[in-house]
Amino acid sequence: MSKSAEHSPKFEHTAQSADEDRILRVWTPLLLRTILVVATIILLGGLVLMGTHSPGFYAQRYHIIQGGHVHEKQTFVELLQSAVEGDPHSVMTVGLFVLTLVPLARVAFCFLLFIKERDFAYVGFTAYVLAGLVFGMLLGRIG
Amino acid sequence: MFEILVSLLALAIGAGFVGALSGLGGGVFIVPALVIGAHMPMTVAIGASLISVVATSAGASVAFVRDGWTNLKVAMVLECATVTGAVTGAYLAGVIPTVILELLFALMMLQSAYFSLRKQGDDIIEHGDPLAKKLDLMGEVPDEGGRTIHYEIVHVPGGAALMVVAGLMSGLLGIGSGALKVMAMDYIMHIPLKVSSATSNFMIGVTAGAGALVFLARGDVATVIAAPVALGVTAGALLGSRILPYANVRWLRLGFVVILLLIAVEMGWRALSGI
Numbered sequence: 001m002s003k004s005a006e007h008s009p010k011f012e013h014t015a016q017s018a019d020e021d022r023i024l025r026v027w028t029p030l031l032l033r034t035i036l037v038v039a040t041i042i043l044l045g046g047l048v049l050m051g052t053h054s055p056g057f058y059a060q061r062y063h064i065i066q067g068g069h070v071h072e073k074q075t076f077v078e079l080l081q082s083a084v085e086g087d088p089h090s091v092m093t094v095g096l097f098v099l100t101l102v103p104l105a106r107v108a109f110c111f112l113l114f115i116k117e118r119d120f121a122y123v124g125f126t127a128y129v130l131a132g133l134v135f136g137m138l139l140g141r142i143g
Numbered sequence: 144m145f146e147i148l149v150s151l152l153a154l155a156i157g158a159g160f161v162g163a164l165s166g167l168g169g170g171v172f173i174v175p176a177l178v179i180g181a182h183m184p185m186t187v188a189i190g191a192s193l194i195s196v197v198a199t200s201a202g203a204s205v206a207f208v209r210d211g212w213t214n215l216k217v218a219m220v221l222e223c224a225t226v227t228g229a230v231t232g233a234y235l236a237g238v239i240p241t242v243i244l245e246l247l248f249a250l251m252m253l254q255s256a257y258f259s260l261r262k263q264g265d266d267i268i269e270h271g272d273p274l275a276k277k278l279d280l281m282g283e284v285p286d287e288g289g290r291t292i293h294y295e296i297v298h299v300p301g302g303a304a305l306m307v308v309a310g311l312m313s314g315l316l317g318i319g320s321g322a323l324k325v326m327a328m329d330y331i332m333h334i335p336l337k338v339s340s341a342t343s344n345f346m347i348g349v350t351a352g353a354g355a356l357v358f359l360a361r362g363d364v365a366t367v368i369a370a371p372v373a374l375g376v377t378a379g380a381l382l383g384s385r386i387l388p389y390a391n392v393r394w395l396r397l398g399f400v401v402i403l404l405l406i407a408v409e410m411g412w413r414a415l416s417g418i
Contacts, residue, residue: 020215028201028208035201039377042370049367058367062147065365068184074362093366099373100197100355103348110219121278125219129226129349136230136353140360 019113027106034102042095049088104133148371154180155375159199162376163383164390165399166340167255168347169376170196170318174248175406178413183368185241186358189317191369193233193355195376196319200348202381212341214282217296217334221342224303225324225350228310233357236315245414248316252407256400258322268333271295284335294335302332314354319347 050058074082074090083090111126154176162169170192177188236244271281275296283291305327309320321343328339358364 024208024213024215032201035198039198039374043374046370046374059147061367062151065187065368066182066184068187070187070363070365089366092370093364096194096364096366096369096373097359100194100352100359102352103197103201104352104356107219107222107349110215122216122219125223128223129219132223132226132230133353133356136226136233136357137360139230139234140357 019117023106023110023113027109031102031106035099038095038099038102042092042099045088045092045095049092052088104130107133151181151368151371152375155195155372156379156382159195159376159379159381160383161379161399161402162199163203163380164387164395165259166321167259167399167403168196168319168321169199169380170313170316170351171252171255171403172406173372173376174317175410177368177372178245179406179409185244186236186363187365187368189236189244189315190355190358190364191372192317193313193351193358194364194369195373196313196317196351197348197355198373198377199380200319200344200351202377203344203384208341208345212284212337213345214280214334214338214342215345216278217280217282217328217332217338218342218345220278220280220299221303221306221324221327222346222349224306225310225313225320225346226353228307228312229314229350229353230310230357232311232314232316233354234314235311236317236358237361237363239315242414242417244315245410245417247312249407249411249414251312251316251318251320252403252410255322256403256407258326259396259400259403265329265335266333267292267335268295268297269293272297272299274299282338284338292335294333294338296332296334298331298333302327305331310350310353313347313350314357317354319351321347324350 079090079093083094107126107129111123111130114120114122114126155173158172158176159169161172165171173192173195174185174188177183177191178185183191275281278299280296280299281294283293286292305323309323309327312318312323313320321340324343324346325336325339328334328342329336334342355364
């Protein structure tokens, strides 16, 4: 162990494969753009919500939530249906879901990458993370 | 209606701005801003914060990835630990008393304050331990002179154990737990600080996303609060990261430590007076 040990540029092990580097450099800005698009949809949903509801709606909802009553539990099918029908509140909730899923999609791409590279230890790690996310959603539904 | 929305947006933009300037992330500041400033229940604040953390980490990770410091394999191994912790934490946040959440939040603020003040320096390892070698956990990072340095990694299980705690705190308290993640990688696994910071940021989106999914699926995310908060925190964070290169970091850091200690006192007081 030494402080700032220096090596020649040639190493026995490469730091990242070309595919790993591509995941980082291509997907990361792409994810940011997706998040910006979703954020814009949420913003538009918010503007429509404010335009179509009475002025007191937001304040009323805000105070109900302050009191600890959130009540946002719908099935995914109900939520998607009402979003497709154009309900701005549901569009915003779906937007928040998509926003959350975006970085998780990158894990799915890594999973596919490691399958392609036949790097089975990492296929296992990424599969575990994906399974954990699905388990978390189920746990949220039950809990 | 507009006064409430404008004050909520102002809190969110302020939290995102301070989070980016301090390097601690928006979550550390938005939860107390919502609980203390907007009188929101702790679980509503945590749910909104987790989604904000996902959105802001995507913005910050672009800069880190461009610099080439992110270690994808380290992130993938440790995400197993953080996701396990985050899902457990987010589940527990729905069932354990608010008093405990407030007390834990106060403790995490003290840890963040310590993290901001600690001496920073790299201790680069030339020969990693067998497990790290087997998992191909190593990389290269430029030093201050622009020369490339090869680093290896030790104590993967110890680092992963602290990552479970980081994930747990993220899901329980709605924070990114960046300070704990960097400490696990930097202190325990001896990963260079730049790589630790970049990889931590890469992992934060997945950790907070895992916790946020539990909250969303449970119906604990109040859309009318979480949506403006996520947009505000992201806008504040983008603004903060633009100003950061021109800021006097040493004075700022002292200022943030004072803010963190004040939050710790307030949250601790709330917890103790609620017992």
